[in-house]
Amino acid sequence: MNDVYFQKLEEIQKNEFIKAAIDCVGAGVVITDPEQEDNPMIYCNRGFEELTGYHSEEILGRNCRFLQGEETSSKVVSKIKAGLEDYHPVFVEIRNYRKDGTPFWNELQIFPVFIENMDQTYFVGVQRDVTKRREQEDLMGHYLNEVKRLSTPIVPVEDDISILPLIGTVDDDRIHDMLETVSHHVKETKEDYMIMDMSAIHSYNEAIHMGIYQLYQLLKLMGTQLIITGVKPSLAMQSTPYANFSDLQLKTYTTVKQALKAIR
């Protein structure tokens, strides 16, 4: 046995060692060869087989787009294509499909890797199933929308009057949501009066102050009069550092009951 034999054996053992190590990675790993027609896959690890349900023999030689399907965004595919054309790394989340047709969210990273002794660049792709995280994010978005909706409860009391009770912490974001919800509501109902009740508010701030001003202007443009109720003396005291609203014809009452009586 000569030196070349031992060198080759060492090379094979090294490759086997690296292959075994990559198989242990808790993610899909593939290598593609862009010098061949349609950039086919020339290697995939066990993680990729487990993730997609395909066996390597069925898929080696094919372009990875076979994982795409009906819900795959063409925008994301174009982003990958553009990145690969420029030999830039790509990082996307893409809707893919397993062999049995079940969809999953694939967090895909692609890196161009130059292999010196082959004088060629290959692409290495790493795939992770992030379906659970995406589902949690979607659920969270749904709940946030629900909270947003519930935090501006508009209560119609008569044909032309609604009450908007202000509750909880009020900041710029909430004021923004409130203005949006109120303008939608008034556009639909074309009410004459909107009563904003502040009896559940314990501390006054700039967001509330500016919110009242903006709401007043918005409703005026839409032909609805804003009435404020429930301003406690402590709240009125806290509002003194802010610009006064003497130029607005803003009506205020101690209670909603009094406001309704005055309107009628």
Ligand SMILES: Cc1cc2nc3c(=O)[nH]c(=O)nc-3n(C[C@H](O)[C@H](O)[C@H](O)COP(=O)(O)O)c2cc1C
């Ligand atoms: C290394 C590598 C791994 C890839 N892995 C995936 C993958 O897991 N899922 C997928 O939808 N596309 C994957 N792609 C992208 C597609 O192979 C293809 O490049 C993409 O669909 C854009 O080209 P096309 O518009 O010709 O289809 C991978 C590409 C490379 C180079």
